[in-house]
Amino acid sequence: MGKGITSRSEDYSQWYNDLVVKADLAEHSAVRGCMVIKPYGYAIWERMQAILDKRFKDTGHSNAYFPLFIPKSFFSKEASHVEGFATECAVVTHYRLKNDGEGNIVVDETAKLEEELIVRPTSETIIWNTYKGWIESYRDLPILVNQWANVVRWEMRTRLFLRTAEFLWQEGHTAHATHDEAVEEAERMLEVYADFAEQTLAVPVIRGVKTENERFAGALETYCIEALMQDGKALQAGTSHFLGQNFAKAFDVKFTSKEGKLEHVWATSWGVSTRLMGALIMAHSDDQGLVLPPKLAPIQVVIVPIYKTEEEKANIDGFVQTLTNELQDMDISVKYDDRDTQRPGFKFAEWEMKGVPLRVAVGARDLQNGTVELARRDTQTKETVSQEGLAVTIENLLGIIQENIYHKALSFRSEHITEVNSYEEFKDVLESKGGFISCHWDGTVETEKRVKEETKATIRCIPLDAKEEAGVCIFTGKPSGKRVLFAKAY
Amino acid sequence: MGKGITSRSEDYSQWYNDLVVKADLAEHSAVRGCMVIKPYGYAIWERMQAILDKRFKDTGHSNAYFPLFIPKSFFSKEASHVEGFATECAVVTHYRLKNDGEGNIVVDETAKLEEELIVRPTSETIIWNTYKGWIESYRDLPILVNQWANVVRWEMRTRLFLRTAEFLWQEGHTAHATHDEAVEEAERMLEVYADFAEQTLAVPVIRGVKTENERFAGALETYCIEALMQDGKALQAGTSHFLGQNFAKAFDVKFTSKEGKLEHVWATSWGVSTRLMGALIMAHSDDQGLVLPPKLAPIQVVIVPIYKTEEEKANIDGFVQTLTNELQDMDISVKYDDRDTQRPGFKFAEWEMKGVPLRVAVGARDLQNGTVELARRDTQTKETVSQEGLAVTIENLLGIIQENIYHKALSFRSEHITEVNSYEEFKDVLESKGGFISCHWDGTVETEKRVKEETKATIRCIPLDAKEEAGVCIFTGKPSGKRVLFAKAY
Structure with missing residues (x-):
């Protein structure tokens, strides 16, 4: 990996x-x-x-x-709908292939549909x-x-x-x-x-x-x-x-x-x-790979054994079996990665890449000390914790990780909503910082299109919670009653 | 209904x-x-x-x-595979529609695929x-x-x-x-x-x-x-x-x-x-409609109230609420059909048509007597039972219904596997009774095809548990080592 x-x-x-x-x-x-x-x-x-x-x-x-x-005819029945989807659809025209006699598989032209069928781009019409x-x-x-x-x-x-x-x-x-x-x-x-x-x-x-x-x-x-x-x-x-x-x-x-x-x-x-x-x-996600919120992670906890001898491994296996049962009873999905073909470091990197929220490493010394090492994917931090009440510790930690991932994204977004009041400022923020730009707009398709042509930014939405606020359109100077959010978008 | x-x-x-x-x-x-x-x-x-x-x-x-x-080319790579599927497949040849200028939506001939795409009939090749x-x-x-x-x-x-x-x-x-x-x-x-x-x-x-x-x-x-x-x-x-x-x-x-x-x-x-x-x-299923085994029924139990006054209805509602909670705790899916737009008889017929395994009818008199009426969909039988331990009675009954439906189908099948030893007998059973016909066959494609042409019956399978048994093919008289099952099929 x-x-x-x-x-x-x-x-x-x-x-x-x-x-x-x-x-x-x-x-x-x-x-x-x-x-x-x-x-x-x-x-x-x-x-x-x-x-x-x-x-x-x-x-x-x-x-x-x-x-x-x-x-095809269904498509034409709602005028704006067909305009929206006709230019990018897969069209089925025939219903049979045949051997052309020289060993090539070709479309059988005698099996042409009377009316073409479109592979659904969305299903309102049907x-x-x-x-x-x-x-x-x-x-x-x-x-x-x-x-x-x-x-x-x-x-x-x-x-x-x-x-x-x-x-x-x-x-x-x-x-x-x-x-x-x-x-x-x-x-x-x-x-x-x-x-x-x-x-x-x-x-x-x-x-x-x-x-x-x-x-x-x-x-x-x-x-x-x-x-x-x-x-x-x-x-x-x-x-x-x-x-x-x-x-x-x-x-x-x-x-x-x-x-x-x-x-x-x-x-x-x-x-x-x-x-x-x-x-x-x-x-x-980050430069080490995927970061998954625990609620979506197919594997929430991965356990990696650290051992030198078969005896050590057997002891760890016993401990892991008990822990796994406890976690599964709490509906926490666990994977015990005891492959003997890979070293722990390789496994750490692999599960990090795959975004498993929590990694438990347990070695022979941990068993003596009654501890394990927990590594959080979201913060990239490790700590040694007691085996006492470990399943509950893990359950709580998964909740904390879920929260933390959300709040990190929320902070990032908060820092990236910028109010601007002029087109210069608009272009400047778009270029230097990106994110959502909150500004006034005159409500016309024309203005939106021109801003898009010039900056590639589009109006992502008029927020449902946008306040009434008198202002002027950053592009045309015409009056506006509320701010909208512009951004470049995927 | x-x-x-x-x-x-x-x-x-x-x-x-x-x-x-x-x-x-x-x-x-x-x-x-x-x-x-x-x-x-x-x-x-x-x-x-x-x-x-x-x-x-x-x-x-x-x-x-x-x-x-x-x-299309993938298809051709496994020779017998393409033969099996080429004659019945949907072929995508174009990727765009256009307006022909006269208001008709037509295939855009300039958007023709270099290689046709087949809508998967099965996915081995891809x-x-x-x-x-x-x-x-x-x-x-x-x-x-x-x-x-x-x-x-x-x-x-x-x-x-x-x-x-x-x-x-x-x-x-x-x-x-x-x-x-x-x-x-x-x-x-x-x-x-x-x-x-x-x-x-x-x-x-x-x-x-x-x-x-x-x-x-x-x-x-x-x-x-x-x-x-x-x-x-x-x-x-x-x-x-x-x-x-x-x-x-x-x-x-x-x-x-x-x-x-x-x-x-x-x-x-x-x-x-x-x-x-x-x-x-x-x-x-039967002439009254669908019969569903409880393990597959989206609604396992339907409850229909029988009442004349609002007060009666209110009392029944209370009883039903308790029963429903108990059943849901046992993972039994329940529907309380208290529509006031339909009479009980209509509801009975509707849920019968939809194959709900068990119907509970409960009226004002039942509340007095501490009973309900249970109607089984599989046997079309009714009985009045005590409200005491009703949820458990229902749970057990659902198990019995599942078993009964299986055994009914099993008996039917047992009655419809017929051993025959001559082609005359074969045709006779096929005509008069149908079902699986167990007989000897010489093992050739040729014989199987001829029997199919003459009778429409095909070899459904060579049973995994077929015993070694010396015999002769009913069609050709050639030697055979085990019986196969013929039948007409869907």
């Missing part, structure tokens, strides 16, 4: 790529833009899935599954076409459904987890009888995401709404959570859309209200993806 | 279709051959996933994720291409990986769950240093499937191996579990393949052995799919 990753200060982007591969999280596949999620990376994703899935179910949602393919058959009356509402699935968007420039042609995600699609109920749902799910990001991923996020320019194709309002990475760039970590009646109108989905009137149904959709893996990595 | 499903005796096939839709399990989508798995159906699939996933992890496997797309980068030495082996994924096979005639163009499955792909270890793995996973089918699905299965003719494309040996449906047709419920070194050779995957020799890696793959939903339905 060895160190072998580029440092963040040297080349942040290369550091990320190195880490993803060296920590065994993912790798590029032979298919352009598609990744292989390796077992260790997938185990972290599974933890995310399990925790999110429980939160979805606790808020009344059920899972279902809809087709991978979407007929789902609303389905909901049409499920909804007649207000009694059929709300529909609160989520889907765990793969989607494909033909990105030209890809990066592992952050931007891949195929990625894994969940997409919630709900149907409601009223405008207000749908807005409430969109806001509820945003809060589920925000709480998950902060409590589980230990990543502080800003809750906000997108400007018209950055809104989801087909939404009336896009709520988002925005996180800050260590290089000062923002990352959109989840979105929840209030879709109004757009998809209900496009697919003619009406219901009879309590009052007996026929009305179009109100909709939301919301999703997070394997992109969260990128956010997790870039928010916490 | 109402009854409204065709009876099995009238039209078994229509009964199945009716049931799948009426029990809210799945429906056809707008995309040819692709299904929508509805929330209730998906909840059953999630139970299957959770239980299988735990069994895979308990046997040392980890999950990972590989690309949806497979380059995975073995990946494993090449993971394996150098015997220390890297075994690799024990599973993937939960969607796959696409362009079936022309589709049926919900049983045969769909897109389906959900898991596919295990393992790599080993030796022939024997790979065979052991293939056999171990077959036993995991068999045990899951019998213990969880309550479906008895026959463990066997496929004949050459029915083997997986690219396998040296295909192990299978075969179940019997109520119409006397067999259903292959899971397969586990010993792939030999075929894929390692096709993708040039070698390792350095302990002895320092460079050798090709040995492989297995194994999978079960949403087809299991079809097996589950057809093995147990």
Whole structure:
């Protein structure tokens, strides 16, 4: 294993790529833009899935599954939606290969589809076409459904987890009888995401709404959570859309209200993806590798024995067995790394690279002294502690580590939200420090686009908690009622 | 809701279709051959996933994720594999749509892929291409990986769950240093499937191996579990393949052995799919709807209140709350159906259709008498029982129901395995009774094909526990050493 990753200060982007591969999280596949999620990376994703899935179910949602393919014509039914997705989609045109007689496998031109199928980039269209058959009356509402699935968007420039042609995600699609109920749902799910990001991923996020320019194709309002990475760039970590009646109108989905009137149904959709893996990595990790918050770590505690003789090893084994049982009873996941093919130093570096929150080293002298050595991944500190009450010590420490990782990220973010009141200042901060820049903006798409062209910064969101404050747009000098957050973003 | 499903005796096939839709399990989508798995159906699939996933992890496997797309050239590398799958696959040829200027969304012909991509029908090729980068030495082996994924096979005639163009499955792909270890793995996973089918699905299965003719494309040996449906047709419920070194050779995957020799890696793959939903339905259900074994039921107990006044309702609510808490503490899933929009009779029929194993009805008089009425879905019997120790009564009854469903299916199967010793007898049994027909066969592909042409029956498997027994092939009269099982199959 060895160190072998580029440092963040040297080349942040290369550091990320190195880490993803060296920590065994993912790798590029032979298919352009598609990744292989390796077992260790997938185990972290599974933890995310399990925790999110429980939160979805606790808020009344059920899972279902809809087709991978979407007929091309469905796409065209919601005008802004097709514009948003048509330029980057995988198109299935044929349904058979054949041997050309000379030993080559070729597409069978006689097996051409009448209508092309698009590999779903998102499922609003196929789902609303389905909901049409499920909804007649207000009694059929709300529909609160989520889907765990793969989607494909033909990105030209890809990066592992952050931007891949195929990625894994969940997409919630709900149907409601009223405008207000749908807005409430969109806001509820945003809060589920925000709480998950902060409590589980230990990543502080800003809750906000997108400007018209950055809104989801087909939404009336896009709520988002925005996180800050260590290089000062923002990352959109989840979105929840209030879709109004757009998809209900496009697919003619009406219901009879309590009052007996026929009305179009109100909709939301919301999703997070394997992109969260990128956010997790870039928010916490360091030059030694991955740093995982305990709540997400597939292995929370690794135990490494230090021994010279088989007898020493046998004694350590006995101690570890007892400790492991105690920890497992507390639902703490433990790995005993007693490989005899590697030295302790190699193991330390490997588990450090993989971000295991806590390492326990135990040697023959420890057994005599009734101690072990604990090494925290987050602070890179070691201490010798008593074996007395060790399981509880470990449990408490995992809680402290979770907190510490969050607060470290929170401090970093606090230091990287800068209020500016002029365009000069804006450009200066963007260049020198990065992070979120809080400033006034005149509310037009035009201004946002021009700032983006000139600086590459976009409006990440209008924070939900933004205060009313009279000011002037840093770019045009026109009046503005509240500050927005700009940043360069992933 | 109402009854409204065709009876099995009238039209078994229509009964199945009716049931799948009426029990809210799945429906056809707008995309040819692709299904929508509805929330209730998906909840059953999630139970299957959770239980299988735990069994895979308990046997040392980890999950990972590989690309949806497979380059066409990969397909061609294993000759029998491409033959098996090329004739029914979805081919991606373009990566962009565009507006043709007249408002039509069309394929952008300038965005044609250099090499076509196949939507995975199974992932051996892309995975073995990946494993090449993971394996150098015997220390890297075994690799024990599973993937939960969607796959696409362009079936022309589709049926919900049983045969769909897109389906959900898991596919295990393992790599080993030796022939024997790979065979052991293939056999171990077959036993995991068999045990899951019998213990969880309550479906008895026959463990066997496929004949050459029915083997997986690219396998040296295909192990299978075969179940019997109520119409006397067999259903292959899971397969586990010993792939030999075929894929390692096709993708040039070698390792350095302990002895320092460079050798090709040995492989297995194994999978079960949403087809299991079809097996589950057809093995147990009846003319009133779905019958679910308790271990798979998303709702194990439904409680229906019978009341005339609000006061009665309030008293029942109190009783139900206590019972529900007790049951939930025992990990029994309960639904209290206190909708005031439907009468009890309607609710009874609905939960019967959805296969809830146990129904508790409780009225004002029950509260006075200290009783409730329990109705078993499997036997369609009711009894009045005491409220004393009710939670334990229910827990025991769920165990009894699970057993009973299994034994009912087992008896049916025992009655439908018929030994025959002549081709006349074979055709007669096949026609009059169906089920598995145990007979001698000369071991040739030719004979198997001819019997299939004449009778539509195929060899489902050579049972693993088939005894050595001298006999003659029912078709050719040539000598045979053991009996095989023929049947018509799904």
